[in-house]
Amino acid sequence: MKLLRHVVLAVALALPVGACSTVQQAWNVATSAEVPAQAVVVAANSFNALEVTATNYLRLPKCGKTPSVVCRSPTVSAKLYPLVRSGRKARDAALQFLDTHPGQLGDKGLYDALITSINVLQVVMDQYNVGGAQ
Amino acid sequence: MNTAIVTAVLGLIQQLLPKLFGDTALIQTIIATLQQLVPLIIKEVQDLTPVVKNIIDALTAEEVTPQQLADLKAMSDQIDAAFEDAAKQAQAEDEDDGA
Numbered sequence: 591m592k593l594l595r596h597v598v599l600a601v602a603l604a605l606p607v608g609a610c611s612t613v614q615q616a617w618n619v620a621t622s623a624e625v626p627a628q629a630v631v632v633a634a635n636s637f638n639a640l641e642v643t644a645t646n647y648l649r650l651p652k653c654g655k656t657p658s659v660v661c662r663s664p665t666v667s668a669k670l671y672p673l674v675r676s677g678r679k680a681r682d683a684a685l686q687f688l689d690t691h692p693g694q695l696g697d698k699g700l701y702d703a704l705i706t707s708i709n710v711l712q713v714v715m716d717q718y719n720v721g722g723a724q
Numbered sequence: 725m726n727t728a729i730v731t732a733v734l735g736l737i738q739q740l741l742p743k744l745f746g747d748t749a750l751i752q753t754i755i756a757t758l759q760q761l762v763p764l765i766i767k768e769v770q771d772l773t774p775v776v777k778n779i780i781d782a783l784t785a786e787e788v789t790p791q792q793l794a795d796l797k798a799m800s801d802q803i804d805a806a807f808e809d810a811a812k813q814a815q816a817e818d819e820d821d822g823a
Contacts, residue, residue: 639772641807664818682800720728
């Protein structure tokens with residue numbers, strides 16, 4: 591645990607502080623149909639964070655089966671399955687575009703579809719306190 | 725609760741992303757905030773550590789390399805597999821109980 595903490599902190603603290611201007615330039619040259627590849631990567635990771643949180647929720651004991659107040663509702667679980675799977679398709683499509691267009695900007699339409707999936711999933715998870723149940 | 729805080733912060737960053745890329749100072753502020761979250765994430769929600777690290781890397785990267793993309797896809801595959809495994813068990817449990 592200590593080693594992991596040191597490794598991650600070292601990586602975080604070693605970030606180049608001047609690199610952001612390049613990212614800004616990437617965004618500035620994007621047209622209305624394009625987004626920086628970095629933005630797509632951030633969005634994909636944001637979706638992954640939600641998927642990890644949803645996974646941890648599904649691993650909780652089912653409500654009513656144990657005396658634990660921290661539990662998983664079957665109704666909420668059923669809402670998560672399709673939202674995560676459709677979001678996954680949007681994430682994969684956006685990343686696939688980057689993969690087949692190396693060194694180029696991301697596709698705005700695929701990016702927007704991923705953002706929409708993230709927003710819908712986030713709303714449901716907030717509504718049912720999915721992240722707070724863990 | 726801490727998981728909710730982390731995902732809420734990531735959601736906020738996502739919402740602000742188009743504006744972030746137009747403001748270098750704001751990006752630096754966001755990166756600093758994420759760096760402050762790292763100890764909390766490591767302690768409370770270790771599963772999210774690589775995700776947050778990837779976001780910090782992306783915000784500071786000059787470009788997305790093929791290796792970064794391959795690593796992200798590999799990590800995504802693992803996350804997908806874990807979700808499907810948890811979903812399979814949860815659905816089986818719910819079907820057994822008639823829920």
